[in-house]
Amino acid sequence: MFRSRLDQVASQVQAHLDMVMAPLEGPVAPAMRYTCQGGKRLRGFLVLESARLHDVDPAHAIWPAAAIEMIHAYSLVHDDLPCMDDDDLRRGRPTVHVKWDEGTAVLTGDALQTLAFECLARPECHPDPAVRADLVLTMAQAAGAQGMVLGQALDIAAESSQTPLGLDEIITLQDGKTGALIRWAAMAGPLMARDDPTPLRHYAQALGLAFQIADDILDVTGNEDAAGKRLNKDAEAGKATFVSHLGLDGAKARASDLVEEAVSALQPYGPGADNLRDAARFVISRDS
Amino acid sequence: MFRSRLDQVASQVQAHLDMVMAPLEGPVAPAMRYTCQGGKRLRGFLVLESARLHDVDPAHAIWPAAAIEMIHAYSLVHDDLPCMDDDDLRRGRPTVHVKWDEGTAVLTGDALQTLAFECLARPECHPDPAVRADLVLTMAQAAGAQGMVLGQALDIAAESSQTPLGLDEIITLQDGKTGALIRWAAMAGPLMARDDPTPLRHYAQALGLAFQIADDILDVTGNEDAAGKRLNKDAEAGKATFVSHLGLDGAKARASDLVEEAVSALQPYGPGADNLRDAARFVISRDS
Numbered sequence: 001m002f003r004s005r006l007d008q009v010a011s012q013v014q015a016h017l018d019m020v021m022a023p024l025e026g027p028v029a030p031a032m033r034y035t036c037q038g039g040k041r042l043r044g045f046l047v048l049e050s051a052r053l054h055d056v057d058p059a060h061a062i063w064p065a066a067a068i069e070m071i072h073a074y075s076l077v078h079d080d081l082p083c084m085d086d087d088d089l090r091r092g093r094p095t096v097h098v099k100w101d102e103g104t105a106v107l108t109g110d111a112l113q114t115l116a117f118e119c120l121a122r123p124e125c126h127p128d129p130a131v132r133a134d135l136v137l138t139m140a141q142a143a144g145a146q147g148m149v150l151g152q153a154l155d156i157a158a159e160s161s162q163t164p165l166g167l168d169e170i171i172t173l174q175d176g177k178t179g180a181l182i183r184w185a186a187m188a189g190p191l192m193a194r195d196d197p198t199p200l201r202h203y204a205q206a207l208g209l210a211f212q213i214a215d216d217i218l219d220v221t222g223n224e225d226a227a228g229k230r231l232n233k234d235a236e237a238g239k240a241t242f243v244s245h246l247g248l249d250g251a252k253a254r255a256s257d258l259v260e261e262a263v264s265a266l267q268p269y270g271p272g273a274d275n276l277r278d279a280a281r282f283v284i285s286r287d288s
Numbered sequence: 289m290f291r292s293r294l295d296q297v298a299s300q301v302q303a304h305l306d307m308v309m310a311p312l313e314g315p316v317a318p319a320m321r322y323t324c325q326g327g328k329r330l331r332g333f334l335v336l337e338s339a340r341l342h343d344v345d346p347a348h349a350i351w352p353a354a355a356i357e358m359i360h361a362y363s364l365v366h367d368d369l370p371c372m373d374d375d376d377l378r379r380g381r382p383t384v385h386v387k388w389d390e391g392t393a394v395l396t397g398d399a400l401q402t403l404a405f406e407c408l409a410r411p412e413c414h415p416d417p418a419v420r421a422d423l424v425l426t427m428a429q430a431a432g433a434q435g436m437v438l439g440q441a442l443d444i445a446a447e448s449s450q451t452p453l454g455l456d457e458i459i460t461l462q463d464g465k466t467g468a469l470i471r472w473a474a475m476a477g478p479l480m481a482r483d484d485p486t487p488l489r490h491y492a493q494a495l496g497l498a499f500q501i502a503d504d505i506l507d508v509t510g511n512e513d514a515a516g517k518r519l520n521k522d523a524e525a526g527k528a529t530f531v532s533h534l535g536l537d538g539a540k541a542r543a544s545d546l547v548e549e550a551v552s553a554l555q556p557y558g559p560g561a562d563n564l565r566d567a568a569r570f571v572i573s574r575d576s
Contacts, residue, residue: 024433024434025434025438026433026434026438026441026442027441027442027444027445028433028437028438028441029433032433074398078394078395078398081390081391083389083390083391083394084391084394101371102369102371103369103371103372103444104441104444106366106369106371106372106394107366107437107440107444109398110362110366110397110401110437111432111433111437113398113401113402114401114428114431114432114433114437115428115432115433117405117424117428118424118425118428118429118432120424121421121422121424121425121428122425128417129416129417129418129420129421129422130417132417132421132424133409133417133420133421133424134409134417136405136406136408136409136420136421136424137406137409137410140402140403140405140406140409141406143402144399144402144403144406145312145314145316145317145320145399145402145403146311146312146313149316149395149398149399149402150313150314150316152395153314153315153316153392153395154314154315156315156391156392156395157315
């Protein structure tokens with residue numbers, strides 16, 4: 001039931017991404033389209049569901065849904081580069097620098113980031129320019145040097161450090177690397193409706209952390225074919241993770257508690273938020 | 289006289305960049321500040337002068353001036369990477385991937401692009417959110433896959449191609465790589481004042497091309513110490529340039545004609561636009 005709703009959203013987001021990128025020409029356009037294929041579209045799902053809860057026109061909400069998936073895709077392309085995580089496989093296919101080359105991968109990520117901001121600023125995204133400017137501002141804060149890029153940079157710094165990170169440091173790192181975009185996605189609905197984003201911020205805060213703990217668990221227990229990427233990297237690199245700190249059972253228990261916390265935060269929305277409750281349960285049960 | 293006005297603007301833009309980046313923390317922040325030091329600030333100058341001609345409050349105009357310099361700086365950091373132009377020297381100092389490492393250089397460029405859009409979307413940039421959304425939209429169009437990134441990608445593709453580019457192809461390439469940002473900078477004033485940008489678009493169109501021809505001339509005739517970067521690269525790489533197509537004298541003549549064209553386009557502004565006229569003459573007489 002939830003999985004089919006997620007697949008349905010994934011198709012809508014994909015169609016919109018294809019439409020936005022159709023007019024693009026030049027050597028980087030094919031790699032941009034390639035990068036934006038596949039994936040769970042969890043972030044796009046959060047945008048569309050939070051928008052639905054706040055009665056935002058889906059024809060508007062699809063723009064920030066596409067934009068957040070572009071930001072996510074850009075971060076993956078750059079993160080997969082040899083000078084970063086050096087990954088050959090992503091979503092079951094060769095990464096961009098493998099299929100094309102490193103220069104193309106850098107430019108593809110650059111152009112996807114730019115296009116994400118273009119989507120938010122386009123008049124079709126929302127009739128109120130104040131909403132569009134706010135979407136840009138909050139997205140920039142979530143994705144930038146104090147958000148996602150900070151998390152990435154802390155992650156890279158940790159890899160070359162002699163002392164493994166403590167649990168609090170991992171939480172800070174992940175709050176930037178994954179948490180900031182997930183939070184933005186879940187708050188996009190109230191932001192577009194100019195409503196109070198507090199309940200969804202609490203929901204997304206717990207969800208983002210549960211998501212990352214589940215990622216660490218998946219890295220240890222997962223199946224590479226299902227995941228579509230290389231696994232067991234953290235243990236091989238001797239990297240501190242939620243699992244190395246809490247143990248496998250401890251990590252699973254913490255993730256479950258966070259899901260309960262996320263579900264409780266949705267209380268003001270009543271049964272209308274059941275899709276988001278299912279999404280929270282999904283993030284700790286997924287195999288990819 | 290013009291040089292001192294340009295230096296004055298450079299100080300203002302630098303102070304604003306420093307102010308915006310002062311609160312940033314984490315491993316990438318020092319490299320972001322480093323990247324945003326120095327440079328002629330021609331793009332920031334064009335923003336502030338075009339804003340002055342359209343009676344835009346300089347306290348507002350300094351935001352897009354800083355933003356365009358951040359976009360320019362991000363493009364240089366990524367362009368200098370080993371997988372792109374592989375340059376060790378920029379503005380007379382080691383490039384970011386040399387002073388830090390490649391991963392830091394990728395993230396520094398990424399975060400500077402994000403911060404540029406944040407600057408345009410911040411309420412301090414302009415009281416009218418429609419203007420802020422427009423600045424974001426037009427900047428994204430200028431910097432993205434159909435603007436600056438397209439130019440960069442065509443440039444990289446040309447390097448690995450067997451057939452040298454024709455003159456028209458070089459013009460298309462440069463229109464993206466340098467022209468799009470210069471055009472945006474010169475049009476930022478009318479854009480913020482909601483005035484007709486046509487005369488400044490014509491000015492910037494000619495100016496951008498003159499700028500690039502001058503760059504090609506400088507690559508052949510320039511002094512590396514004054515330029516603060518490696519020169520004579522294009523000839524060594526057997527790359528087609530304005531100089532290889534037109535000859536040195538032909539290129540100089542074409543650049544002069546374009547400067548005259550740029551100066552003529554400013555006619556509606558009368559003597560108030562003398563700084564912009566001087567800027568046009570400056571771009572073909574500079575040594576860096």
